[in-house]
Every structure is written in structure tokens, then in C-alpha cells.
């Protein structure tokens with residue numbers, strides 16, 4: 001068999017039982033994933049975890065969900081969940097995986113063959129790193145109001161506008177952009193999905209410093225940026241359909257109980273050092289949080305089983321994101337309270353025999369109710385589509 005796109009998959013992973021596959025994946029991550037990269041207090045930059053991902057790429061483990069013919073692992077839905085859960089269990093930081101998780105599935109589904117041949121191999125080899133250019137200063141939840149424009153001139157689109165909250169744009173070589181290509185159409189119908197090389201003249205990336213002093217997001221300014229018409233994906237004015245198709249798997253991923261479970265571990269470490277573990281009031285509050293996390297695990301298991309059977313998730317999956325993120329926020333706030341005087345110290349603080357970054361879970365938890373569709377929007381979905389309440 002010839003592989004046009006990347007590393008050949010020598011193994012049919014789906015022939016293994018789920019238990020065998022889990023054991024294999026767990027062993028790989030437990031043994032080889034560098035300790036210093038586990039449970040990082042912030043989103044890591046590409047330079048920090050590049051070596052690890054190049055190792056995964058060389059092994060052919062970089063694209064678990066892609067079909068084998070494109071160089072992916074071709075995992076079945078249940079194996080895919082295992083491949084998400086095991087790395088998470090050992091605190092694997094998310095890498096700039098936008099190319100793997102977002103661009104490639106779009107190109108595989110909507111792209112032209114020439115686009116797949118051009119863009120998939122460097123994503124698999126971790127040579128080209130992508131960022132997501134959707135949100136704008138006045139178009140977040142209401143994304144269809146976006147104002148970045150693209151007009152066709154000869155063989156190129158000329159793009160003008162501004163994107164914001166673009167995660168790790170300063171590490172990206174490429175960005176996929178939603179831009180308005182028909183100002184007169186209904187707002188969802190006049191949008192196109194374009195691929196842009198970040199080195200193109202007119203692209204300016206300005207990092208945004210967050211409250212913790214990290215620069216994870218950027219503003220991206222597009223000033224007369226030329227991108228070849230061949231970089232239009234899915235057809236002119238069809239960008240909204242393409243963009244919507246990306247939302248599916250994200251919803252269950254954000255609802256995983258791993259972050260709250262990690263929060264509980266930190267909470268118990270802090271409580272131990274503060275001598276709180278025997279305090280009956282503390283124990284009562286801890287037990288409530290533990291029950292909420294256990295309940296989340298049950299709900300996650302319910303939705304994971306649906307995904308594992310290869311069935312589509314209904315709108316009720318919104319409850320998972322709300323439950324996971326808000327439970328994590330409550331745990332993060334209790335960590336600060338339990339740490340007492342140290343609760344407002346930035347960075348790792350010595351606490352008894354441990355050194356603990358008290359604020360790290362808080363900084364992770366705060367934005368989780370915003371990204372991936374804010375929790376208010378998820379509540380609207382539940383109200384309208386599950387409970388049939390008037391809009």
C-alpha cells in the first residue's frame with residue numbers, strides 16, 4: 001500500500017480489545033511522557049512540548065481520529081475515547097492541536113484533493129501548526145456577526161479584519177479564518193472558510209497578556225492579506241456549514257471529569273498541609289464536591305458510551321459541559337479558600353512539605369465556562385432544544 005499523506009500505520013489498533021488498547025496507551029504515556037510537562041499550570045508553548053509531539057508523530061500516534069488512508073490511527077469511537085482519557089490521566093498538556101483536531105477533519109470532509117495533499121502531511125509531521133481565526137471583538141457567541149471581509153481579486157482573496165482570543169497564534173504557521181464574502185446575504189450564508197499562511201504580508205499577531213501574566217491568546221490583524229483562491233474550503237459562502245461541523249467532538253472533550261478530578265487532588269493536598277482533613281465542616285464540603293465529580297463521571301460515561309457506539313450526540317450533551325466546568329470552578333475556589341493566607345500567592349508556594357501552585361486550577365477553571373460555547377449558550381440550548389421552552 002502506498003501512503004501519500006504520512007507515516008504508514010503498521011498496526012490495526014481496532015483489532016485489539018479495548019482493555020488491551022488501554023493498557024498499551026497507558027504504558028506509553030506513563031513511561032515516556034515527560035514528568036515536567038504533566039499538569040502544567042498554564043497552556044504550554046509549542047517550543048516547550050515540541051520534542052514530545054515529534055516523538056508521537058514519528059510513532060504515527062499524532063492523529064488518532066483520522067482515517068488510516070490519511071496517515072491517522074483510524075481509531076474506532078471507543079478506542080478514540082481511551083486515547084483521550086489515558087493521556088489526560090497523566091496530565092498531558094494540550095498541544096497546539098488545532099491542525100489535527102480541526103483543520104484536518106474539515107479538509108478530509110470538505111477539502112479538495114489538492115488541499116489534502118498540500119496540508120495534511122505537514123500537520124502529521126508537526127511541521128505546520130494551526131490556529132483558529134473565528135472570534136472577533138464583536139462576534140463571539142454571536143459568531144455569525146463577524147465582520148472580517150474577503151473579496152476575490154484575480155486568483156486571490158484579499159482579507160481585511162481582526163480576530164481575537166486566537167489561542168497560540170504566535171506559535172502558528174497557519175490560521176483558518178471565517179470571513180464574510182457576501183455582505184448582502186443572510187448573515188450565516190455570506191461567510192467563507194479560508195486558509196491563511198501567517199507569514200503573508202499584512203498579518204500582525206499581538207499577544208494578549210492574561211491576569212496570570214501568561215500570553216496564551218493573541219489578537220490577529222489582517223490588513224489586505226492575500227491568500228490564494230485555492231485556499232477556499234467547502235465552497236464560496238459555505239463557511240458556516242464547515243464551521244458548524246467542527247463543534248461535535250469538542251463538547252464531550254470539555255465535559256471530561258479529568259480536570260475536576262485533578263482539582264480534587266490539589267484540594268486534598270492543600271487541605272492535608274493545612275491540617276483541614278479532619279475538620280468536619282471541611283469534610284462535609286469536600287464530600288459534596290467528590291459526589292458531584294463522581295456524578296459527572298457517570299454522566300460523562302453515559303455520553304462517552306453514545307460516542308463509543310458511533311452515534312451522534314444530542315443537544316442534551318450541553319449539560320455535561322455545564323456540570324464539568326462549574327464543578328471545576330467550585331473546586332478551584334475552595335482550593336484558594338483552604339490555602340488561607342497563601343491563597344492569593346502567584347506561582348508555586350511552599351505549603352508544609354509540598355510546593356503547590358494554588359492559583360493554577362483557578363486560572364484553568366475560569367475560562368472554561370466561556371470557551372467551546374459559553375455556559376449561558378449551553379443553557380439556552382438545553383432550554384430550547386431539550387426542554388422546549390419558548391426562545
Ligand SMILES: Cc1cc2nc3c(=O)[nH]c(=O)nc-3n(C[C@H](O)[C@H](O)[C@H](O)COP(=O)(O)OP(=O)(O)OC[C@H]3O[C@@H](n4cnc5c(N)ncnc54)[C@H](O)[C@@H]3O)c2cc1C
Nearest residue numbers: 132133134135139140141142165166167367370371374376
Ligand atoms: C481559553 C479560551 C480560548 C479561546 N480560543 C479561541 C481561539 O483559538 N479562536 C477563536 O476564534 N476564539 C477563541 N476563544 C474565544 C471564544 O470562542 C469566545 O470567547 C466565546 O465564543 C465567547 O465570545 P465573547 O468572548 O465575545 O463573549 P460574548 O459572546 O460577548 O459573551 C459575553 C457574555 O454574554 C453571554 N451571552 C452571549 N450571548 C448570550 C445569549 N444569547 N444568551 C445568554 N447569554 C449570552 C455569554 O455567555 C458571556 O457570559 C477562546 C476563548 C477562551 C476563553
